[in-house]
Amino acid sequence: MSKKKSKRLHVTLWVAQFVLGLTFIMAGLMKLITPISELQNNLSWVNELPELLLVIGVAELLGGIGLLLPSLLNIYPRISAFAAIGLLIIMILAAGYHLIYKEYSSIPINLLFGSLSYFSSLGEDSKQYPCLLNTKNHLSCA
Numbered sequence: 001m002s003k004k005k006s007k008r009l010h011v012t013l014w015v016a017q018f019v020l021g022l023t024f025i026m027a028g029l030m031k032l033i034t035p036i037s038e039l040q041n042n043l044s045w046v047n048e049l050p051e052l053l054l055v056i057g058v059a060e061l062l063g064g065i066g067l068l069l070p071s072l073l074n075i076y077p078r079i080s081a082f083a084a085i086g087l088l089i090i091m092i093l094a095a096g097y098h099l100i101y102k103e104y105s106s107i108p109i110n111l112l113f114g115s116l117s118y119f120s121s122l123g124e125d126s127k128q129y130p131c132l133l134n135t136k137n138h139l140s141c142a
Contacts, residue, residue: 013120013123014071016119017067017068017080017084017120020087020116020117020120021064021065022064023064024064024087024113025060025061025065025068026064028056028061028062029057031053031054031056031057031060032054032058036050045097045101056090059086059090060090062083063084063090066079066086067080067083067084067087067120068080070083080120081122082121084118084120085117087113087114087117088114088118091110091111091113092114095107095110095111095114098110
């Protein structure tokens with residue numbers, strides 16, 4: 001890969017990680033600090049599954065932090081790939097929920113953030129962030 005393409009990919013990856021990280025940090029904090037009565041007006045699933053509010057809020061907050069801090073501080077940057085995979089799982093489950101409850105208008109945003117999470121999990125170099133599905137569809141991280 002040429003140096004120019006590599007630099008573009010690096011910048012694109014950082015923009016995706018930054019946007020995802022901030023988005024999930026804000027979404028997680030919103031779920032953790034906003035009163036349930038207010039959330040019930042905006043998020044239909046809170047009425048159906050209020051016990052998951054804390055779990056999803058914490059998972060989104062930690063996933064957002066996990067996307068940003070390891071790479072920013074250059075401490076175990078591979079953790080960012082695992083955080084991205086965790087956020088991808090959250091988005092797949094959210095899309096499944098919206099599909100089951102016929103909330104089709106919410107699915108595109110889940111697909112967008114899920115796709116960005118997947119892109120972030122690959123990293124700019126498969127040697128640096130080697131979490132990929134191998135030919136047997138098993139997640140392998142070296």
